[in-house]
Each structure stands twice: as structure tokens, then as C-alpha cells.
Amino acid sequence: MDFINAIILLLNYIFVPALAYGSQLALGAIFVTLIYGILRFANFATGDMMSFGTMFTILFTWYFQSVGIGLGVLPTALLAIPFAVIFMIGYMLLIDKFVFKYYRASKSPPVQLAMVSIGVMFVTQAVVRIIIGPSDRRFFDGEKFLIRAGEFKDMTGLNEGLAIKSTQVITIFVTIILVSILFWFLNKTKTGKSMRAYSDNEDLALLSGIDPKKIVMITWIIAGILATIGGALYGLDKSFKPFTYFNNMLPIFAAAIVGGIGNPFGAFLGGYVIAFSEILLTYAYKKFFMYILPESMEPDGLVQLLSTDYKFAVSFSILVIVLLYRPSGIFKGKVL
Amino acid sequence: MRKNLNVIAAYSIMMGLIILVGIFQSWNIALSIFNLCLISAVMTMGANIQWGYAGLINFGIMGYTALGGLAAVLISVNPVQEAWSAGGLNILFSLFLILGMVLAVRYVLKKFEKSKTRTYIIATIIILGIIIVRFVSEPGIVAIEEVDPAKTGFLGGFGLPIIFSWVVGALFAGGLAFVIGKVALGLRADYLAIATLLISEIVIAIIKHEDWLTRGVKNVIGLKRPAPYEVNLQQTDWFINLVEKFNSSKLNLISDFAERQAALNQFVIEGSSVFVKLCYSGLFLIVVIILLILTQKALYSPWGRMMRAIRDNEEAANAMGKNVVKQHLLIFVLGSAIVGIAGAMLVTQDGLFTPGSYRPMRYTFLIWVMVIVGGSGNNFGAILGGFVVWFLWIESAPIGLYLVNLTTAGLADTHFLKIHLIESVPYFRFLMMGIGLLLIMRYRPKGILPEKIEIK
Numbered sequence: 001m002d003f004i005n006a007i008i009l010l011l012n013y014i015f016v017p018a019l020a021y022g023s024q025l026a027l028g029a030i031f032v033t034l035i036y037g038i039l040r041f042a043n044f045a046t047g048d049m050m051s052f053g054t055m056f057t058i059l060f061t062w063y064f065q066s067v068g069i070g071l072g073v074l075p076t077a078l079l080a081i082p083f084a085v086i087f088m089i090g091y092m093l094l095i096d097k098f099v100f101k102y103y104r105a106s107k108s109p110p111v112q113l114a115m116v117s118i119g120v121m122f123v124t125q126a127v128v129r130i131i132i133g134p135s136d137r138r139f140f141d142g143e144k145f146l147i148r149a150g151e152f153k154d155m156t157g158l159n160e161g162l163a164i165k166s167t168q169v170i171t172i173f174v175t176i177i178l179v180s181i182l183f184w185f186l187n188k189t190k191t192g193k194s195m196r197a198y199s200d201n202e203d204l205a206l207l208s209g210i211d212p213k214k215i216v217m218i219t220w221i222i223a224g225i226l227a228t229i230g231g232a233l234y235g236l237d238k239s240f241k242p243f244t245y246f247n248n249m250l251p252i253f254a255a256a257i258v259g260g261i262g263n264p265f266g267a268f269l270g271g272y273v274i275a276f277s278e279i280l281l282t283y284a285y286k287k288f289f290m291y292i293l294p295e296s297m298e299p300d301g302l303v304q305l306l307s308t309d310y311k312f313a314v315s316f317s318i319l320v321i322v323l324l325y326r327p328s329g330i331f332k333g334k335v336l
Numbered sequence: 337m338r339k340n341l342n343v344i345a346a347y348s349i350m351m352g353l354i355i356l357v358g359i360f361q362s363w364n365i366a367l368s369i370f371n372l373c374l375i376s377a378v379m380t381m382g383a384n385i386q387w388g389y390a391g392l393i394n395f396g397i398m399g400y401t402a403l404g405g406l407a408a409v410l411i412s413v414n415p416v417q418e419a420w421s422a423g424g425l426n427i428l429f430s431l432f433l434i435l436g437m438v439l440a441v442r443y444v445l446k447k448f449e450k451s452k453t454r455t456y457i458i459a460t461i462i463i464l465g466i467i468i469v470r471f472v473s474e475p476g477i478v479a480i481e482e483v484d485p486a487k488t489g490f491l492g493g494f495g496l497p498i499i500f501s502w503v504v505g506a507l508f509a510g511g512l513a514f515v516i517g518k519v520a521l522g523l524r525a526d527y528l529a530i531a532t533l534l535i536s537e538i539v540i541a542i543i544k545h546e547d548w549l550t551r552g553v554k555n556v557i558g559l560k561r562p563a564p565y566e567v568n569l570q571q572t573d574w575f576i577n578l579v580e581k582f583n584s585s586k587l588n589l590i591s592d593f594a595e596r597q598a599a600l601n602q603f604v605i606e607g608s609s610v611f612v613k614l615c616y617s618g619l620f621l622i623v624v625i626i627l628l629i630l631t632q633k634a635l636y637s638p639w640g641r642m643m644r645a646i647r648d649n650e651e652a653a654n655a656m657g658k659n660v661v662k663q664h665l666l667i668f669v670l671g672s673a674i675v676g677i678a679g680a681m682l683v684t685q686d687g688l689f690t691p692g693s694y695r696p697m698r699y700t701f702l703i704w705v706m707v708i709v710g711g712s713g714n715n716f717g718a719i720l721g722g723f724v725v726w727f728l729w730i731e732s733a734p735i736g737l738y739l740v741n742l743t744t745a746g747l748a749d750t751h752f753l754k755i756h757l758i759e760s761v762p763y764f765r766f767l768m769m770g771i772g773l774l775l776i777m778r779y780r781p782k783g784i785l786p787e788k789i790e791i792k
Contacts, residue, residue, distance in 0.1 A: 110525070110526055118705075121770070122769045122773065123766070126767035130764070133759075246697070250537060257527070312537055317538070320519065323527065325455070327523065
């Protein structure tokens with residue numbers, strides 16, 4: 001019994017939250033990796049682009065709420081996402097046309113494009129803050145929990161409850177669907193294959209008649225979809241604040257590099273690696289040990305490897321270790 | 337002289353703008369802008385050495401700035417005796433252990449060939465070390481943080497004049513840069529950018545949460561000053577006489593004695609804060625000029641030529657027998673040390689240390705905008721960039737407000753759009769910075785004052 005309690009405890013505080021957080025990171029990491037693989041620069045505007053998409057999701061959610069359209073138990077935001085995606089893609093293509101295209105055409109070094117992306121970061125951040133303001137916003141509605149801790153306890157008669165938020169389930173579901181479609185697209189369709197060919201060897205791809213304009217456009221469209229959905233899911237699960245989104249750029253980068261930059265599947269798994277290690281290393285295991293150890297051996301302290309203040313530091317340390325020992329990432333990205 | 341005409345013109349315009357602020361807003365504001373411009377100039381010089389001379393991307397500027405600030409605290413604050421007696425021994429012992437750990441790792445690295453076993457041994461040493469250090473330091477940290485937490489709750493510093501911290505800040509930042517450089521300099525440019533950005537976040541996390549060292553988010557206030565205090569100045573005779581002399585024409589117009597005295601008092605209060613700011617300006621100016629002379633000398637020396645050669649073609653420089661790795665490390669340390677000086681200067685001027693205020697937008701990316709806008713590779717350009725960008729950063733709010741009022745003049749004052757726009761005026765600075773950076777990168781990629789190397 002105690003053993004089951006201990007397992008439920010870990011499920012409740014580590015496994016489920018880490019799975020949801022990892023999915024959100026994974027979407028962002030695939031975004032970074034696609035831009036890096038095909039457009040060939042590190043996009044420092046990642047976090048702010050995600051907050052831009054989320055902002056549109058929130059605006060549409062407010063609109064739908066005001067006219068009384070809803071999805072019942074599901075959050076209205078799910079209905080708003082497709083509309084937000086359209087605006088987001090428009091913004092991405094606009095930025096590409098006015099900013100990135102020039103540097104791509106003149107074959108600037110990646111560093112210069114990264115600097116340009118900092119300019120885009122400043123502008124996007126300003127636009128988001130001017131339109132929606134810098135404050136913390138929650139836009140979740142509908143049924144909050146799938147299983148409440150209390151209900152679970154009554155149901156099973158255990159001491160530990162397992163609470164599953166509906167946003168966590170939505171996040172995981174949407175991520176699985178989205179990522180499967182993406183991999184199907186990249187591996188099975190002609191356009192997807194040409195994208196991978198372009199990422200692998202630009203000159204060879206051009207020689208075999210692949211249209212670079214089309215590749216770039218499709219990349220931005222996919223990136224727009226990923227950024228909006230990833231951002232909106234994060235906002236639904238936690239809350240929307242432009243500054244947090246800017247900071248999320250860092251674990252997202254870590255996830256993309258750990259998975260091997262330029263490799264979408266690696267980025268997908270990298271998101272979970274980062275999320276799990278952040279939560280596993282900063283969780284206080286005292287209660288867990290109280291269940292599985294006999295009373296005489298119970299620990300005094302919190303049995304916490306690192307205080308939660310160092311959550312971000314964990315992912316960065318993993319990144320540094322990976323960069324040192326395996327610069328191409330765990331799952332062989334571009335050879336750098 | 338003619339060659340330097342654009343430099344002189346650009347600087348005169350900049351000084352003119354600051355003087356205009358002095359005339360139209362107030363001399364207080366103008367001087368505080370000027371002081372922060374000088375500090376920004378020191379930071380940009382540090383970043384410019386790394387990026388302009390050697391082509392190294394360093395997105396960790398925030399971390400070095402914070403370390404400089406930490407140095408200011410550790411040097412100037414008086415030691416907290418009780419805290420030392422409560423937990424000082426544990427902390428010293430932990431430091432000793434960390435040193436031992438580092439030496440052990442070094443020993444293993446030197447002694448054994450590169451292999452899996454070596455990696456595992458090192459990992460074991462580090463993990464065991466961390467566990468032991470935590471075990472030793474925990475009671476000490478708890479005891480220190482319990483000593484009068486509202487006022488101290490940390491170890492304090494050495495109680496020396498704060499000016500020394502400018503050197504110590506440079507040492508701290510240089511030391512960190514040495515470690516980071518050893519670890520990360522082999523990486524490709526954009527990886528180096530990401531790695532340094534993340535490492536600087538770790539530095540901030542440590543400074544924020546290690547209360548026994550820095551008081552963390554409780555902030556350290558009331559640091560010592562290298563300049564006199566306003567309150568003391570207002571009661572010194574020579575200062576009152578000076579103010580009287582300066583404003584004699586205005587004062588003579590007032591015939592009534594009581595009114596004249598009141599006016600004089602007002603002038604003294606204003607004058608005292610201007611005077612203090614002038615003291616800082618003088619100190620900062622000395623630092624900027626010394627650094628400028630040194631960096632200019634370095635730029636035109638054989639060493640500077642070698643750095644440019646390495647920047648422009650690493651392989652060729654390597655083939656000529658230049659030790660690229662060593663030079664990269666050297667320049668990484670030097671540039672970071674200069675940023676550390678700026679960090680200590682900043683805390684010295686503010687008189688307080690607030691770890692929560694270190695944010696990458698302000699302390700890393702803004703500095704990069706300064707370097708790019710001003711002109712990388714050219715010290716005068718970098719300094720000008722610091723001035724222009726900081727000036728715009730501060731003055732963009734009034735400019736934004738003016739523009740909002742101009743464009744929404746047709747709307748009523750209560751119109752929701754107008755109210756919303758006026759509320760979001762502070763964020764126009766991000767917009768201006770972003771658009772400015774994009775325009776400069778597109779149409780003048782070498783900056784306002786581009787790099788010009790003359791062979792003398």
C-alpha cells in the first residue's frame with residue numbers, strides 16, 4: 001500500500017507536470033530546430049514569437065467569450081488557436097519579407113542573422129506589450145480538473161491523491177497529434193522531403209530543382225503553427241506573461257541543443273529530457289522516502305538535491321555538459 | 337583632423353543633445369543620463385574588445401555586470417561580526433573543500449588519459465564534493481541568515497572604500513570569464529552566444545538565491561560612496577557660498593531677505609545633487625579615458641593587428657604560428673573584466689545592489705545594440721553607441737508620449753485607444769531599439785562610426 005502511495009506521489013508531482021511542461025518545451029524546441037536547420041540561424045526571438053501567437057489566442061478567446069461562443073468543458077482558447085495561427089503566420093511572413101530575406105539573399109553569416117533576430121525580438125516584445133500589456137493574464141475557462149485529488153482518494157482509498165488538470169491532458173494530446181502530423185509531413189510528403197533535403201545540403205537541393213522560396217515559406221508557416229500552439233498551451237497550463245515567455249527561450253534552446261540542433265525528433269525528446277531533469281532534481285523527496293522506508297530510517301531534511309530556485313540552472317548545466325561531451329547533441333544533429 | 341571630422345561631429349551632436357536635456361528638462365536628469373552613458377560606454381568597450389577586435393560573441397554581459405556589482409558589496413560593506421562567528425567557519429571550510437575538489441579534478445585530468453573511466457571519476461568527485469559541501473555549509477548558511485535577517489542576514493564585506501571594488505569587480509568578472517572561456521570558447525559562434533547567455537543566467541540565479549553572500553532579493557542598500565552626501569553638502573559653508581556665487585544674478589533680483597534665503601535654500605538643495613552627480617561624472621570620465629587610451633594603444637599595437645588577423649581568418653593566423661586558442665581566451669577575459677568594472681561602477685553610483693534587477697534585455701541585449709549601432713571594432717564608435725542608445729532608451733518615453741499625442745490628437749482624451757496607448761508609452765523604447773537596430777544592420781552594417789584601420 002505504501003509503495004503504491006509512493007508511486008502515486010511521484011506521478012502526481014513529477015511525472016504528470018513534467019510530461020506537460022516537456023510537451024510545451026518540445027514544441028518550442030522543434031520551432032528553434034526547424035529555423036536553425038532550414039534558415040540556418042539561432043532565433044533569439046523564439047520566446048517573444050511564442051508570446052505574440054499567444055497574445056492573438058487570448059484576444060480571440062476574449063472575443064468569443066464576449067459573444068458567448070464556447071466549447072463547454074473545453075477551454076475556449078482551443079477554438080481561438082486556428083484564428084491566432086493565421087495572424088501569426090501573417091506576421092512571420094511579413095517579418096521574413098522585410099527583415100530576414102535580405103540577409104538570406106546576401107548570404108550573410110549566421111551570426112549576423114542571429115543579431116537581426118535580436119532586433120526582431122525587441123520589436124515583437126514591444127508590440128506584445130503595447131497591445132496586451134506586461135501583466136499576468138489567465139485565459140483558461142471550462143472544466144479545470146479531469147481528476148481531482150480528493151475524488152481520486154475516495155475512489156481508490158489511498159492516502160495520496162492524483163490530480164490531473166485538463167490543461168495537462170490537452171497539452172499532451174495536442175502535442176502528440178501535432179508532432180505526429182509534422183513527422184508524417186517531413187518524412188512522407190514530397191514537400192517535407194524537399195525541406196529535409198534543403199536542410200541537409202542547400203546547393204544539392206537547389207540543383208535538383210527545389211524552390212527555395214517555397215521551402216522558406218513553408219518553414220515559416222510550420223514555425224508559426226508550432227509557436228502559437230506551444231505558447232497557447234503553456235499559457236493555458238500556467239499563465240500568460242510576456243516576461244516569462246522571454247525567459248522560456250532559454251530552456252527551449254537547451255532542449256533543442258541537447259536533442260541535436262537541426263534534428264526535429266531530437267528536439268522533441270530534448271524537451272522532455274530538460275523538463276524531467278528540471279523537476280526530478282528540484283523535487284523534495286522527503287515524503288517519498290517516508291512511504292518506502294521503515295520509520296526508523298526516515299530522513300530529517302527535505303531530501304532535495306537542489307532548491308527550486310535553481311530550476312533553470314539545471315537545464316543550463318545539462319546543456320553545458322552536452323556541449324562539452326557531445327556537441328552534436330544526444331541524437332546527432334547537424335555536425336558542427 | 338579632417339579624417340576625424342565625423343567623430344567630432346557625432347560627439348558634438350551627442351553632447352548638444354544632453355545639454356538640451358539639461359536646459360529643457362533639468363540638469364539633474366541630464367547628468368544622470370550622462371553618468372549612465374559613461375557606464376554604458378565602459379560596458380560597450382568591453383563588448384567591443386570581444387566582438388570588434390576578435391569576433392567573439394559574448395551574450396553573458398549581464399553575468400559580469402552582476403559580478404562587478406557583487407564586488408562592490410563585498411568590498412565596501414562592513415563585516416557582520418555576529419554572522420562570521422555564527423557560520424563563518426562552515427563557509428570557509430566549504431570554500432576550502434571546493435578548492436580541494438577543483439584541485440582533485442585537475443589532478444585527474446592531468447594524470448589520466450582521456451577515457452570513459454576518467455569521465456566517471458570526475459563525475460564522482462564532483463557529485464560527492466557537492467554533497468559534502470552542502471552537508472558542511474547548510475548549518476552555517478542557516479545560522480548566518482538568522483542573524484538579524486531584516487538588516488543583515490549575510491556575511492558582509494571587508495569595509496574598504498568602494499573605489500577598490502572597481503578593480504576587484506574586474507578580477508571577479510575576469511575570473512569567471514577564464515572559467516567560461518576554458519569551457520566554452522571552442523564552440524561555434526552561435527553556440528557560444530547561447531552558452532554564455534545561459535551561464536550568465538546561472539550566475540544571476542546564484543546571486544539571487546545565496547542570501548548568506550548577497551542578501552539575495554532582499555537587496556543591499558546604503559553602500560558607501562566615493563562622493564560626498566547631499567545632506568552634508570547642504571550644511572557646508574563653502575558649498576553654500578559657491579551656490580550663491582553661481583546664482584548671484586538671479587538672487588540679486590530678489591530684494592526681500594526671507595524670500596532670498598528661501599530661494600538660496602532651493603538652489604543649494606538642487607545644487608547639492610548636481611554636485612554629487614558631477615563628482616561621479618568626473619570619476620567615471622577618468623575610467624573611460626584611461627580605458628580608451630589603453631584600448632586604442634592595443635588596437636594599433638602588433639597585438640591588435642594579430643587579433644584582427646585572427647578575427648578575419650583564423651586558419652591563416654593559426655598557420656602563421658599565432659596561438660588562436662590562447663589569444664581568444666585572453667581577449668575574452670580582458671573584455672569581461674572591463675564589463676566587470678562597469679558593473680561595480682553602476683552599483684557605486686546607485687548606492688544599492690538589487691540582484692532582482694539584472695535582466696538580460698537591459699544588461700545583455702541593450703549593450704549589444706549599443707555596440708552594433710555605434711560601430712564594432714571602433715572604440716570611438718562603441719562609446720558613441722553607448723551614449724546614443726542610452727540617451728534614446730531614457731528619452732524614448734517622452735518622445736513616445738509626444739508621438740502618441742500627435743497621432744491621436746483627433747481622438748477625445750477619454751477614448752480607450754488613446755488611454756491604452758498612453759499607458760503603454762514605456763514600451764515604445766523596445767520598439768525604437770528594435771527598429772533602430774534593424775535599420776542600422778540593414779543600411780549601415782558597420783555602425784555609425786565604422787571601423788577604420790590606418791596603417792601608420
